[in-house]
Amino acid sequence: MQKKIKMKRRDFIQKTAASSAILALPSLPLMSFGKPDIKHLTILHTNDVHSHIDSFPADDSRNPNQGGVSRRASLIDSIRKENSNVLLLDAGDIFQGTPYFNYYGGELEFKLMSMLNYDLATMGNHDFDNGIDGFYAQLPHAKFDFVSANYDFKNTVLNEIVKPYKVFNKGGIKIGVFGLGIELEGLVDKKMYKETVYNDPVETAEEMTRILKIEEKCDLIICLSHLGYNYRNDPDKISDLTLAKKTKDIDLIIGGHTHTFLDKPTIVTNKAGAQTLVNQVGAYGINLGRIDFYFDHNKKKTHESRTIIV
Numbered sequence: 001m002q003k004k005i006k007m008k009r010r011d012f013i014q015k016t017a018a019s020s021a022i023l024a025l026p027s028l029p030l031m032s033f034g035k036p037d038i039k040h041l042t043i044l045h046t047n048d049v050h051s052h053i054d055s056f057p058a059d060d061s062r063n064p065n066q067g068g069v070s071r072r073a074s075l076i077d078s079i080r081k082e083n084s085n086v087l088l089l090d091a092g093d094i095f096q097g098t099p100y101f102n103y104y105g106g107e108l109e110f111k112l113m114s115m116l117n118y119d120l121a122t123m124g125n126h127d128f129d130n131g132i133d134g135f136y137a138q139l140p141h142a143k144f145d146f147v148s149a150n151y152d153f154k155n156t157v158l159n160e161i162v163k164p165y166k167v168f169n170k171g172g173i174k175i176g177v178f179g180l181g182i183e184l185e186g187l188v189d190k191k192m193y194k195e196t197v198y199n200d201p202v203e204t205a206e207e208m209t210r211i212l213k214i215e216e217k218c219d220l221i222i223c224l225s226h227l228g229y230n231y232r233n234d235p236d237k238i239s240d241l242t243l244a245k246k247t248k249d250i251d252l253i254i255g256g257h258t259h260t261f262l263d264k265p266t267i268v269t270n271k272a273g274a275q276t277l278v279n280q281v282g283a284y285g286i287n288l289g290r291i292d293f294y295f296d297h298n299k300k301k302t303h304e305s306r307t308i309i310v
């Protein structure tokens with residue numbers, strides 16, 4: 001009996017030693033070395049995953065063995081071990097693209113995203129593919145929230161459920177995230193989106209940044225957008241690049257819809273002459289976007305970024 005307790009105790013000591021060894025590992029990036037008052041926030045993001053739950057097959061001509069929820073999960077896990085201040089975001093079009101959606105209607109997508117601990121998502125046009133009621137029906141499976149500031153859901157089932165924005169606090173850094181959706185008319189059958197009203201993204205963003213910066217006093221403002229990166233043949237159409245130019249106080253726009261692959265964010269000079277980052281990481285869960293922000297004691301921020309192949 002005593003021997004057993006001793007064994008257990010030794011076991012415990014070894015485990016404790018192992019975990020403090022992990023904690024002591026110098027995994028901090030160079031930028032924060034020797035500056036203990038620097039706060040580090042990691043933003044991870046996906047877009048247009050389109051029900052791609054499995055990885056691509058080994059004989060796929062473009063993305064062999066790439067993507068898949070399980071590979072994304074282990075990647076995210078290892079990043080969370082590096083830094084506990086992580087926000088995991090999705091910019092919409094979670095639904096549609098594989099038989100998983102046709103059979104289960106999005107249940108699997110939401111359950112798996114919940115297991116990966118997604119913090120927030122916005123809605124893409126394909127998230128209306130089973131109608132607004134089909135989306136609503138799957139929401140009990142999502143342990144994360146959805147935001148959209150320019151879709152007015154007042155006369156729909158999503159009223160008061162999909163909020164315009166959400167504020168997070170990660171290690172003393174206040175982050176405001178708002179959502180923007182694409183114009184649904186002409187893109188989605190009205191039967192599907194019903195009484196959802198589309199409001200102007202630029203005006204909405206101005207209102208959101210005012211609330212998040214002045215009222216909520218956020219240190220970082222992120223727009224989760226499904227507007228699309230850029231429309232060269234239709235420059236008047238609102239896109240992430242034009243949104244960035246026409247607004248101020250958005251630090252980062254995480255986009256979707258155009259399946260644009262960027263290996264690093266595009267830096268746009270905004271209306272106030274400051275920098276707004278615009279990023280998007282292709283589609284189908286092949287890539288995971290990663291942007292690290294570092295805040296000094298004055299909350300002045302710098303960033304570094306990379307797009308990771310899953």
Ligand SMILES: [Zn+2]
Nearest residue numbers: 093124125257
């Ligand atoms: Zn889309």
